[in-house]
Amino acid sequence: xxxxxxxxxxxxxxxxxxxxxxxxxxxxxxxxxxxxxxxxxxxxxxxxxxxxxxxxxxxxxxxxxxxxxxxxxxxxxxxxxxxxxxxxxxxxxxxxxxxxxxxxxxxxxxxxxxxxxxxxxxxxxxxxxxxxxxxxxxxxxxxxxxxxxxxxxxxxxxxxxxxxxxxxxxxxxxxxxxxxxxxxxxxxxxxxxxxxxxxxxxxxxxxxxxxxxxxxxxxxxxxxxxxxxxxxxxxxxxxxxxxxxxxxxxxxxxxxxxxxxxxxxxxxxxxxxxxxxxxxxxxxxxxxxxxxxxxxxxxxxxxxxxxxxxxxxxxxxxxxxxxxxxxxxxxxxxx
Numbered sequence: 001x002x003x004x005x006x007x008x009x010x011x012x013x014x015x016x017x018x019x020x021x022x023x024x025x026x027x028x029x030x031x032x033x034x035x036x037x038x039x040x041x042x043x044x045x046x047x048x049x050x051x052x053x054x055x056x057x058x059x060x061x062x063x064x065x066x067x068x069x070x071x072x073x074x075x076x077x078x079x080x081x082x083x084x085x086x087x088x089x090x091x092x093x094x095x096x097x098x099x100x101x102x103x104x105x106x107x108x109x110x111x112x113x114x115x116x117x118x119x120x121x122x123x124x125x126x127x128x129x130x131x132x133x134x135x136x137x138x139x140x141x142x143x144x145x146x147x148x149x150x151x152x153x154x155x156x157x158x159x160x161x162x163x164x165x166x167x168x169x170x171x172x173x174x175x176x177x178x179x180x181x182x183x184x185x186x187x188x189x190x191x192x193x194x195x196x197x198x199x200x201x202x203x204x205x206x207x208x209x210x211x212x213x214x215x216x217x218x219x220x221x222x223x224x225x226x227x228x229x230x231x232x233x234x235x236x237x238x239x240x241x242x243x244x245x246x247x248x249x250x251x252x253x254x255x256x257x258x259x260x261x262x263x264x265x266x267x268x269x270x271x272x273x274x275x276x277x278x279x280x281x282x283x284x285x286x287x288x289x290x291x292x293x294x295x296x297x298x299x300x301x302x303x304x305x306x307x308x309x310x311x312x313x314x315x316x317x318x319x320x321x322x323x324x325x326x327x328x329x330x331x332x333x334x335x
Contacts (some may be wrong), residue, residue, distance in 0.1 A: 005030055006295055007051075007067045009060045011081070013040035015095060016072030019122065022291040023070070024048040029295055034060050057081055061088040068298055070122070070291070071095065074162040075170050079104040082119065086111035091118040093294045093304075097179045097318065098311035100170030102335070105315055109308040118297050120304035121311035125180045126187070127289035129281040130254045130262045134245065135187060137252055142266040144249025149188045149226045151243045153181035157205070157232040164208050172210020174200065175318045178230035182314045183306075188245050191222040192313075197330040198321035204233030216321050251276075 009032035010020040017040070023031045033044045034054040041053050054060045060069060061084055068091035071081050078099040085092045092112070098105045098121050112119035125131055138146060155177065162168040169176060186193065196218055200211035212233040218226035244253040250266035265276040290306070297304045316335065324331045 004028060004299075006298060007032065007063075007065045008070060008295070009034055009054065009063075009066045009068075010070045010072065011035070011057055011060060012072035012095075013037070013044060014072055016070065017044065018287045019070050019072060019093075019291055020044055020048055020050075022285070022288040023295075024050070025288070026292070026295060028299065030065070032060070032063075032066060057084070061085060061090060066090060068092065068118075068294070070294070072122070074168060075100050075175070076162070076168045079108050082108040083111040086115040086117050086119075089115060089117065091294075091298050093120040093122050093291075095122045096183075096311070096314075097121070097170065097175050098308070098315050100175070102312070102316060102319055105308075105312050109312065112308065118294075118304060119308050120294050120297065121306045121308075121314075122290055122294075123180065123183050123306040123311070123314075124286035124290045125184055126286075126306050127284070127293065128286040129284050130242075131184060131187065133262055133279060133281060134243070134252055134254070137264060137266075138188065138190065138245065138247075142250060142264065142268050143245060143247030143252065144267070146188075146190070146224055146245055146247040148246040149185055149224060149243070150241075150246075151181045151185045151188070151226070151228050152240055153178055153230040153242070154234040154237040154240065155232055156235040159205055159208055159212075159232065163210075166209035169210055171318065171322055172200070172202070172208055173212050173230055173232045174214040174216075174321060175210075175315075177232070178214060178228075179314055179318060181228055181230050182317050183310075184243055185218065185226050185228050186313060186317065188243060189218070189220045189222075189224050189226050191220040191224065193218050193317055193320075193333050194221045195219040195330055195332055196317065196320045196324050198324040200322070200325040211325075214321065214325070216324075218317075 198216040205212040213231040216228040241253040252264040262279040
């Protein structure tokens, strides 16, 4: 890019505050923030190394100080802000999901390609040490031939604001926090998805228009089958794994809770051939890693790991799952 320091503006200081905190630690970034809530802006100014602030997205787009935008905004704003950012020549990282539907996604991607800017989705779990190490183990063949992948994103959430509106959100739980699990399932499955059967429910969060719970069965083109369960209605999920991968020569899983971490049993590892062992993982923040990656992609002209193609594939699976839940029938991909 020809610059040693990047001007990055975080727009939206909800979950975006974790992004701003990450950029604040980077010596090659000048951090700016933008939010309509002045209290959030003032907090950022007090706690972080903020170079400057903006009141509106348009001000951000017009500023020559800004090279890149990190937008943590409601889903229905993603497409318009991304297209405007591309037209203004600003690189863009947008919070997951890419947007609400495939038509909006394609418009965003086309705008970014025309402008020659980097477009990335903030999928922090892709950079989590447990996911990174699990993918390494699978690639090394330590599980033998993988045949089953399960991912469970279970939580209890108090949903307010725009997330209550199905049109604004693009759906409910699955397209929101559930899309983290979608990305994890796709990565661990290691291939494109060819068939999806899904059911959704709303038993707990009746104030929502979208689903609070989803159950999805997936077949990958490589023959692996997957099971995906996501929910915002689970008040006490109990002990369970976030993800589990089963192979002919072993298995691995990320256990949640006080004794959580990544565990592996493998016939190819003497120390783990009989009983599972806990894997030592680096203490890396997924938020910091994704923000660092975004900056490096711009400064070093690299393509983002969680770029438009990856993000669109996650969104397509969600769209197909919703179609399956509506019709009661399995749906084949691609659409």
